[in-house]
Amino acid sequence: MIKKFFHQFASPKSYFAIANKFVKPFLAFFFLLYIGALVWGLFFTPPDAVQGDSYRIIYMHVPASFMAQILFVVMAITSAVFLIWKLKLAAYVSKSIAPIGAIVTFFALFSGSIWGIPTWGTWWQWDARITSTLILFIMYLGLISLHASFENKDKADKFFSVLVLIGVVNIPIIKKSVDWWSTLHQSASITLTSKPAIDPVMLYPLMFSIVSFIGLIFGLVILSSQNEILKREKYKSWVKNI
């Protein structure tokens, strides 16, 4: 019973219909919110005591670095759902996350690089966090090219999901080992457990930018998964009627 209900609810068709209703206002809302957070951060916060104005890129860099990892975890969850319950919708979502994850990760690297020039005096440092982010970026690219290399997309979904799961098990290991290898980077500015080391004047817009960026990216994931559904289920009658 439950399984049947689940399958009906999570069918690409009903998902598409529901998503279609709210995805555009949802995206617009978070987009404006993100712009608002950036304006707040860039123009209405005081400069940093040490880094001056250059620190302001934090409002772009931190949300992107955060999402780069979160997206992989989300992708692992949807992949596991696909492999265990054979829900095609989950595979479509997984597949749509990969390119977005790659772009976000690239953006994190790029913004970090720009930030590095005034702060460290170099655009690249072989330190732990940058290196693991670069590895993450390569993993996203590997997943994308793996999926693209199969004509039989049903099989591609399975291989993709297996690789995502192997990847998600390995990411903490890679991170730990890279940390062990070397670390220069300042440790994370915000943690859930301890008192934040950053001034509230800067913290609030930062939180704001993170939350709105999460919303924005999830909106994009939904939009692109809708696209994927249209592409993959083009033989179904309900798609032909759209």
Next chain:
Amino acid sequence: MHFLEAQNISYKINDRNILRSITFNIGFGELVKISGRNGSGKTTLLKIIIGLTEQTKGSLTRKSEEKICFLGHKSGLKNYLTVRENLLIHGLKINSLNLGLLEKLNLKRHIDNSVGTLSFGQQKKLSLIRILNAKERIIILDEPFVGLDEESKNILREFMDSIKKENRTLIFTSHIDLEDNYREIKIDE
């Protein structure tokens, strides 16, 4: 007694129908030919029968735990090994029976040549020797007649008759009309 019962089997790739609602039963002592034109899903149906592929819809019940001898259209022969070595890695002994078969199929003089130097037809004959050695009760072959000359086809037909007599089963695909009377499962719509 049926050892295989298939009910309304369908199969899709990329949401495109390959097989549409096929129903059949197979029992021991039968020679079953699965026929259909190229691309109609014969190989897919074989793969569903042996359990490599799972049907998208419908049910398939296997009531037998018997081992299956399966030979796909890809032969499993190694080009870089000689005929003798190829027989050995597939668990066949070079005994008088197989030497006799090699002789009969005109392959004996090639026994120490590598399979890569043989023609397509000769390679098919070599695969035929593997089929003739099958001890399993259920034998499944993909396009066994393709590439064989008349003489080898006759050897294969004789083998099929003996299968039937021994109450074993042989399931095979073919896209050409064979004059013989096999039980036929047609999968063209």
Next chain:
Amino acid sequence: MNRNLLFIEGFKLFKRSRAWVGPVLVFLLIIISFPLTLDINSDNPPQIYLSFIWISTLLVTMLGTELIFSEDFEDGTLEQYAVNNKLIEIVFYKILVHWVLIGIPLAFVAFLFILSLNISIHISSIALLCLVISNLIFINFFSLGNALSLKKGSILGLLITIPFLIPVLIVLGKITTSTLLGLSLVGHLSLLVGVMILVASFIPFIISFILRTHLE
């Protein structure tokens, strides 16, 4: 354990001599060209050579496992194994055979190279031990890459597997440093062995799942 199948896998690889002599020769060529691009003198820190050895064996084991499954997939052999539920067994045997015929010889060639640079026998033997272990890990992961990217070429396989091998490279790097500083290696080596055991016992199951999906 099915000795017969193991023997057949070994025989198949042995007969395809290009597949195992080739990588060793390539490795030898890389090794010969390395000193030519570098002024060999005793001032060079041994790290340079060891790091070069780790990376080049990594790439050469990749070359050596390029056909580990794709050949049997192409000619239908895997299909026949799968029908008789022998896939998982075959995966183990293939990896084992590749380790014995490619992984271990590479380690010995590297050992001779390191010795030839007047690096102490102590350091060279540690490197040999590490290579024997790490090559099995590399082969497992590259086999996984080969299984995923069957007949799609090795670049894709490399792209998806190298990230997973980075921790192993880091451990090898740590071992290098500790050896040269004369620190205890017990911790690092047992870590490496632990990784090897984990990898060698789990990856084959994933591979056999992947191969089954290919055969659908």
